[in-house]
């Protein structure tokens with residue numbers, strides 16, 4: 001590694017140098033990047049997904065969030081759009097990159113042999129999440145009609161869409177799609193895990209059919225449609241439904257245990273921090289859903305505050321000689 005950094009400083013290889021690396025570009029990472037930029041920190045932001053935004057963007061873009069200060073309500077997608085809008089070109093954003101290694105070399109952390117950074121803020125939320133897939137064998141042509149994230153429900157206008165799942169995301173997606181499409185909601189239990197009020201709303205809609213307790217068993221492409229074979233739970237009954245598209249909302253697999261390899265102390269799957277949001281490793285901070293301490297609640301507004309605490313502490317670490325400006329009106 002020493003050789004790597006020397007090569008960098010000699011200009012042989014192109015590891016780029018930053019004051020701060022933020023790992024995870026969910027709402028907290030995005031806000032932290034903006035706040036760090038206000039403080040003049042040269043910042044790089046990584047995300048494992050192809051786009052930034054974390055849970056609000058990927059899991060509940062249409063849901064109205066009612067507990068973000070100064071907004072009556074704001075959808076997940078709009079909140080993320082606003083946060084993205086605050087990022088200038090001076091912040092380097094690297095998507096489609098799951099950070100795997102962090103090592104220390106002299107005064108720098110080296111991240112995936114790509115970036116040398118004087119400090120790190122981990123904002124990986126619940127971890128790099130991957131959707132739980134529909135556990136059926138299927139051809140590539142069928143896969144093109146199976147969706148795990150939905151951006152524009154209008155894309156499905158006039159079509160028949162199957163939504164698979166029974167949690168809040170499945171119910172939100174079914175309600176949103178029902179504005180444009182015919183929806184069949186398929187869940188393996190009669191009871192839904194998501195909000196009862198949303199189940200009630202769905203039951204009133206004429207273009208929504210609720211199929212419970214059914215489990216998909218087989219999926220074929222017939223005459224350009226998905227032909228899905230459903231089995232009634234606990235019975236031998238089989239039934240067929242025909243769909244144009246299927247949306248799978250079975251949840252996500254994610255964890256943060258990989259940070260253990262970097263020497264970071266965890267409690268369960270979350271990172272322990274002190275009151276400055278510093279981990280057990282000086283120079284590495286964490287904020288947002290990835291952290292744990294007594295009394296913490298997994299809410300966005302709280303994570304924003306944690307990001308401010310962490311960035312302020314990082315400024316003090318990196319520039320002890322500076323008189324720190326706290327209020328943005330003085331930046």
Ligand SMILES: Cc1cc2nc3c(=O)[nH]c(=O)nc-3n(C[C@H](O)[C@H](O)[C@H](O)COP(=O)(O)OP(=O)(O)OC[C@H]3O[C@@H](n4cnc5c(N)ncnc54)[C@H](O)[C@@H]3O)c2cc1C
Pocket residue numbers: 023024025026027028029046047048049052053054055056059060064065066067097098099100123124125126127128129168169287288289290298299300301303
């Ligand atoms: C259905 C639902 C509804 C919710 N409603 C509300 C609400 O009304 N109000 C509220 O305040 N909160 C709500 N929440 C909680 C809120 O979404 C979270 O508190 C918030 O998203 C946490 O933000 P974060 O940036 O810490 O993490 P996340 O949003 O999880 O973002 C983490 C990012 O890190 C990336 N990442 C992870 N590991 C790596 C890696 N190794 N390398 C690179 N990138 C990585 C991930 O891809 C992800 O983009 C809700 C959550 C859900 C699931």
